[in-house]
Amino acid sequence: MASKFHALMYPWFASGHITPFLHLANKLGEKGHRVTFLLPKKALKQFEHLNLYPHHIVFRTVTVPHVDGLPLGVETASDIPISSTNLLASAMDLTRPQVEDVVRALEPDLIFFDFAHWIPEVAREFGAKSVDYLLLSAAAVATLIVPGGCEFGVAPPGYPSSKVLLHQKDVYSMKPVANSTEDFAALQERFTASITKCDVILIKACKELEGEFCNYVERKFEKKILFTGPMLPQADTTIPLEAQWSNWLGGFESGSVVFCAFGSQTIMEKDQFQELCLGMELTGLPFLVAVKPPRGTSTIQEALPEGFEERVNGRGVVWGGWVQQPLILSHPSVGCFVSHCGQGSMWESLVSDCQIVLVPQIAEQVINARFMSEELEVSVEVAREETGWFSKESLRDAIESVMNRDSELGNRVRKNHTKWRKTITSPGLMNGYVDDLIESFKDLIVHETNHD
Numbered sequence: 001m002a003s004k005f006h007a008l009m010y011p012w013f014a015s016g017h018i019t020p021f022l023h024l025a026n027k028l029g030e031k032g033h034r035v036t037f038l039l040p041k042k043a044l045k046q047f048e049h050l051n052l053y054p055h056h057i058v059f060r061t062v063t064v065p066h067v068d069g070l071p072l073g074v075e076t077a078s079d080i081p082i083s084s085t086n087l088l089a090s091a092m093d094l095t096r097p098q099v100e101d102v103v104r105a106l107e108p109d110l111i112f113f114d115f116a117h118w119i120p121e122v123a124r125e126f127g128a129k130s131v132d133y134l135l136l137s138a139a140a141v142a143t144l145i146v147p148g149g150c151e152f153g154v155a156p157p158g159y160p161s162s163k164v165l166l167h168q169k170d171v172y173s174m175k176p177v178a179n180s181t182e183d184f185a186a187l188q189e190r191f192t193a194s195i196t197k198c199d200v201i202l203i204k205a206c207k208e209l210e211g212e213f214c215n216y217v218e219r220k221f222e223k224k225i226l227f228t229g230p231m232l233p234q235a236d237t238t239i240p241l242e243a244q245w246s247n248w249l250g251g252f253e254s255g256s257v258v259f260c261a262f263g264s265q266t267i268m269e270k271d272q273f274q275e276l277c278l279g280m281e282l283t284g285l286p287f288l289v290a291v292k293p294p295r296g297t298s299t300i301q302e303a304l305p306e307g308f309e310e311r312v313n314g315r316g317v318v319w320g321g322w323v324q325q326p327l328i329l330s331h332p333s334v335g336c337f338v339s340h341c342g343q344g345s346m347w348e349s350l351v352s353d354c355q356i357v358l359v360p361q362i363a364e365q366v367i368n369a370r371f372m373s374e375e376l377e378v379s380v381e382v383a384r385e386e387t388g389w390f391s392k393e394s395l396r397d398a399i400e401s402v403m404n405r406d407s408e409l410g411n412r413v414r415k416n417h418t419k420w421r422k423t424i425t426s427p428g429l430m431n432g433y434v435d436d437l438i439e440s441f442k443d444l445i446v447h448e449t450n451h452d
């Protein structure tokens with residue numbers, strides 16, 4: 001084969017997926033490989049600035065057909081509650097003819113996907129290889145995806161940890177991903193089909209960090225598994241933090257501000273959102289919360305607790321829109337990150353200097369949070385009641401436990417975090433993974449040619 005390959009990427013229609021696929025595309029583009037990146041029309045504007053190698057990475061758009069049950073014009077998961085995932089996935093399935101046209105015309109060597117479980121069939125038909133890119137930690141794959149999975153609180157034989165498990169009390173985190181048990185089953189089938197039919201599974205995990213989980217996953221799947229290593233984005237120094245935030249944050253002492261964000265999909269219940277606000281208020285610290293308006297409301301303002309804005313005026317902001325999370329995390333005034341521990345945020349928190357407090361929302365994030373808090377001991381997870389509810393006091397206590405300079409727990413997580421940050425950002429580690437990955441992809445393509 002030619003020394004450079006051509007990859008087509010077709011990620012799930014969600015920022016938490018399009019963004020990390022683009023990070024991988026940039027790594028391939030940097031080494032001179034070609035990438036055609038397929039995404040919904042509306043998403044193009046939001047993501048095209050992440051393309052650092054426009055000579056090598058070319059966007060193509062698909063039209064997302066309407067399906068009953070979704071509002072008109074929906075193209076990405078940010079437009080819908082996470083419980084409607086299965087409906088948007090059905091819309092993605094309807095784009096198959098458009099994707100086939102692109103594959104037929106461009107004849108890529110590799111096709112990367114995650115939700116479009118029919119990609120392996122398309123790839124096979126047109127002589128490409130399919131790569132199921134799992135945007136999950138190795139711990140989450142080990143618990144939720146490997147055949148047989150894990151029961152509540154029970155580590156299966158060979159499972160590497162007695163700490164990174166889901167328990168009965170985590171049942172709250174199983175609810176939001178689907179509207180019904182049928183929808184949930186359909187999603188599971190989608191992931192099983194993807195894993196079973198693809199040529200190779202690529203996991204966004206790093207052996208230095210999750211070694212035992214990576215080994216376990218490799219033993220459990222009967223197919224080739226590749227790991228991306230620390231797939232950290234290249235810093236884009238051309239786009240600064242928006243002035244409204246850099247000015248506001250600049251008014252506070254170094255390391256004093258608590259920043260809270262729950263990713264691109266979380267929509268909280270109104271009462272839990274209000275409790276979050278009150279917990280922030282109780283800390284007495286400056287804070288910036290950037291979350292979507294809670295369920296049943298259209299603006300943050302209408303959902304705030306009574307008298308809240310007046311009480312926190314000058315030191316606290318709750319914002320209902322998108323902010324530049326990585327830039328906020330690297331602002332010197334920000335000292336604590338309260339996160340839902342989605343996979344992207346997990347890595348961004350690890351490479352930041354911030355103390356980490358975790359409030360996971362769905363099962364995958366619970367596993368990430370437990371891995372971070374119990375196994376690596378780099379963070380603190382906010383305590384929840386049996387019902388899944390977290391109180392303002394438990395949020396305040398978790399934040400205080402890491403922000404108080406005299407706290408033994410705070411010092412322990414800071415020390416461990418510093419150690420792991422050095423490991424995952426050590427010179428050459430990421431580049432070494434990328435070079436190895438590229439060799440593996442080339443082998444895969446050559447293997448195909450030999451079969452012809």
Ligand SMILES: O=c1ccn([C@@H]2O[C@H](COP(=O)(O)OP(=O)(O)O[C@H]3OC[C@@H](O)[C@H](O)[C@H]3O)[C@@H](O)[C@H]2O)c(=O)[nH]1
Nearest residue numbers: 016135263264265290322323324325326342343344345
């Ligand atoms: O206001 C915001 C919110 C989020 N973000 C960015 O959006 C990304 C969110 O990704 P996360 O993976 O953390 O969280 P999401 O909930 O959006 O993703 C979801 O789908 C992908 C899965 O792997 C995640 O685990 C899952 O939670 C992060 O890169 C974060 O920096 C912003 O830049 N601004």
